[in-house]
Amino acid sequence: NAGVTQTPKFRILKIGQSMTLQCTQDMNHNYMYWYRQDPGMGLKLIYYSVGAGITDKGEVPNGYNVSRSTTEDFPLRLELAAPSQTSVYFCASRFSLQGRNTEAFFGQGTRLTVV
Amino acid sequence: AQSVSQHNHHVILSEAASLELGCNYSYGGTVNLFWYVQYPGQHLQLLLKYFSGDPLVKGIKGFEAEFIKSKFSFNLRKPSVQWSDTAEYFCAVKSSGGSYIPTFGRGTSLIVHP
Numbered sequence: 369n370a371g372v373t374q375t376p377k378f379r380i381l382k383i384g385q386s387m388t389l390q391c392t393q394d395m396n397h398n399y400m401y402w403y404r405q406d407p408g409m410g411l412k413l414i415y416y417s418v419g420a421g422i423t424d425k426g427e428v429p430n431g432y433n434v435s436r437s438t439t440e441d442f443p444l445r446l447e448l449a450a451p452s453q454t455s456v457y458f459c460a461s462r463f464s465l466q467g468r469n470t471e472a473f474f475g476q477g478t479r480l481t482v483v
Numbered sequence: 484a485q486s487v488s489q490h491n492h493h494v495i496l497s498e499a500a501s502l503e504l505g506c507n508y509s510y511g512g513t514v515n516l517f518w519y520v521q522y523p524g525q526h527l528q529l530l531l532k533y534f535s536g537d538p539l540v541k542g543i544k545g546f547e548a549e550f551i552k553s554k555f556s557f558n559l560r561k562p563s564v565q566w567s568d569t570a571e572y573f574c575a576v577k578s579s580g581g582s583y584i585p586t587f588g589r590g591t592s593l594i595v596h597p
Contacts, residue, residue, distance in 0.1 A: 409589060410587050410588055410590050469515060469534065469579070471517055473529075476525070477525075
């Protein structure tokens with residue numbers, strides 16, 4: 369199992385550009401999450417999904433969009449990049465069903481700089 | 484809503500010193516608790532977790548944590564730290580009932596001097 373795979377690892381964007389951060393997991397996890405990590409601020413939840421076709425906003429969703437067309441993939445879209453979106457982005461997944469739970473598994477992260 | 488508080492933002496220790504990182508959560512019901520470690524430039528990895536049973540949980544690399552329900556705490560301990568333990572440590576909580584979302588603390592940066 370590869371676990372949670374994120375691409376790209378690094379990206380520099382200009383203000384106003386758009387991009388998609390890719391996330392895929394091969395563990396058949398039903399829950400997937402996107403977090404951003406800023407220095408000293410811990411992890412802030414951007415969006416999450418409880419299964420294919422279902423997504424919901426987290427704590428800091430403005431400026432982002434997601435989709436979950438398959439169980440495996442959960443891409444994060446930035447439509448109009450702003451300097452405030454400079455951050456490290458982590459995708460995570462976990463399994464939860466009928467009392468069986470796992471911890472969250474994290475991808476390697478995407479370091480995004482908006483200039 | 485659940486929340487997590489990590490009291491120590493920065494900890495500096497010498498090798499062989501003992502470590503205790505505080506974590507308190509606020510949620511009145513049954514919880515799942517986690518400690519994650521993030522080595523420099525890497526992603527978060529699970530150190531240990533508590534779902535139920537023995538409140539003293541042993542994890543990887545000699546770490547352990549004790550769930551004290553009456554204090555809403557899940558402190559992380561290690562009797563003797565090593566230089567390689569230099570990392571950021573995150574406590575996380577998820578209500579074992581209806582919440583879908585693990586909530587993370589702000590993290591504690593640990594620096595261990597050789």
